[in-house]
């Protein structure tokens with residue numbers, strides 16, 4: 001387990017970290033995050049100064065550049081409220097990656113302070129707000145790809161708990177479910193062949209079960225997998241977990 | 257557009273080899289999971305404990321090594337310290353020359369692979385024969401192992417049968433039992449001809465000076481049954497504190513490596529033939545190998561020295577499965593190798609600095625590692641090290657411009673809605689050729705920069721304007 005010391009009852013005033021992917025491609029995921037949190041009676045603020053969590057440079061090994069962005073992030077999300085992120089990957093960057101690259105920096109305590117109140121959305125709902133059953137309905141068959149950055153965190157189990165409780169939603173298991181989809185950010189650029197081969201493998205395994213939706217907690221994975229599917233002419237709808245949660249509420253008439 | 261060497265290697269790999277490696281690793285992974293989870297309530301607890309024991313040992317290695325040396329000597333073992341590969345090879349040679357020995361039979365050992373002992377001995381006119389079936393086949397093919405537990409994971413039996421035919425071991429016959437029987441027959445007389453048996457060690461216990469060897473073929477026993485001299489080449493990180501720690505490590509090693517509760521043979525060797533013992537080598541030498549391990553110990557990647565060479569991280573690694581072990585151009589492939597090999601390369605670090613990049617950082621390796629090594633963290637530290645040392649890496653976009661933008665919110669916002677950020681996004685700063693390569697196999701979604709921010713500003717909350 002990745003050990004994160006977090007306040008077990010984080011409260012309902014939250015800051016949203018939308019992630020740069022949602023900021024530029026997947027606005028509906030950020031919208032759904034807000035709608036879901038507000039349905040749960042959270043008061044959501046969106047710090048306008050936010051940019052990115054710093055992960056691209058961190059993974060590329062340019063820690064100096066990454067620290068610059070992390071420092072900006074720490075400043076932007078100042079305060080004591082929980083920071084909620086619709087991405088296992090960006091959340092893990094804040095509560096694990098950043099700590100690694102600040103090991104020898106004097107402002108490590110500030111970075112750690114942010115790490116200690118940053119939550120991936122499903123983890124926040126289940127383990128922060130203690131909601132284990134999701135209302136509404138979503139009659140469909142879906143394959144859930146647990147994104148890799150949620151390994152050793154509570155997010156994978158939390159997501160399953162929520163999805164499995166939705167009325168009508170059938171989660172189909174598929175082959176080699178624990179394997180990475182091959183995105184890995186810059187990895188998909190510098191290792192184009194291996195990355196695409198991994199993606200095709202994942203997609204093939206999932207499609208064998210004929211799901212209508214491919215669901216994940218990370219838009220990075222879905223950008224990659226959805227992109228391959230489109231190129232190969234395969235039909236599968238990609239959705240972020242939080243979009244499913246929101247649509248379930250809508251289908252049940254619980255939100256407009 | 258140049259991609260990384262391992263990616264290029266993978267794209268050129270013959271399909272049957274890729275299949276063999278992928279299937280072999282996947283089955284190893286499945287067996288591991290089955291044996292660990294059926295036998296233990298909380299295997300993760302065991303992994304963490306084993307990791308802690310090893311880490312403790314490493315952090316007190318000076319004490320434990322001294323203790324090991326004392327015990328070995330008390331047991332009648334001659335101890336040699338080898339600073340590097342050359343010194344270790346020379347130590348082996350000297351023992352042989354001193355005793356007029358010309359032939360050695362070897363059981364599988366990664367440490368002797370690491371120091372390229374066979375090549376060295378061959379140059380010195382000494383016959384050094386591998387007796388582990390896989391290693392034997394590697395040797396007759398003048399090939400290299402591609403997996404640390406299954407050295408010939410990349411081969412199929414048809415190829416092996418052809419090699420046998422070529423080497424005069426019998427007419428083409430690719431039945432596994434025939435392949436095994438022929439090697440067995442050939443090796444039997446070699447065991448009798450040799451006067452030196454060479455092994456590595458899986459563990460060496462500080463409190464007792466006991467050497468532990470685990471194998472599945474029993475060949476290491478043969479190596480030591482008919483020979484007069486036993487030489488063990490052992491990395492200094494193989495030390496564990498107490499005999500009773502073996503219960504933990506042996507339980508994890510067999511299961512993690514091959515899904516066995518225990519390997520077929522587990523040998524505990526406490527010294528040379530004692531008075532009254534009917535057989536066994538009369539001399540026993542342990543060569544304790546550093547070969548930059550102390551440098552690794554001094555680095556921020558010292559956790560990698562916990563490794564017990566089970567191969568589980570290779571089996572689970574999606575990159576290893578696509579690329580095979582040879583893509584890593586070093587003795588230790590896969591995730592463990594991507595950390596260890598560049599570190600052991602010393603001043604040649606830059607030649608292997610691409611290895612730590614060969615990971616999507618999915619963390620599967622850490623999840624299975626029986627000593628809980630945080631491999632992804634170590635890969636990242638090595639990427640940082642490479643950057644610090646100014647080592648260029650093909651295809652990796654420069655991050656400076658992006659970092660500037662991502663710490664200037666006003667410019668960031670403006671670029672978002674203008675779509676200019678497009679070129680700077682997480683597939684970030686992708687040079688055009690790379691983006692073209694990326695979109696060859698994947699379609700990019702529509703650019704919607706700033707749309708969410710606009711929604712957030714203009715939406716109505718509960719019927720009220722926000």
Ligand code: SF4
Nearest residue numbers: 563564566567569625
């Ligand atoms: S790093 Fe861990 S999983 Fe990999 S070979 Fe070593 S002990 Fe096994």
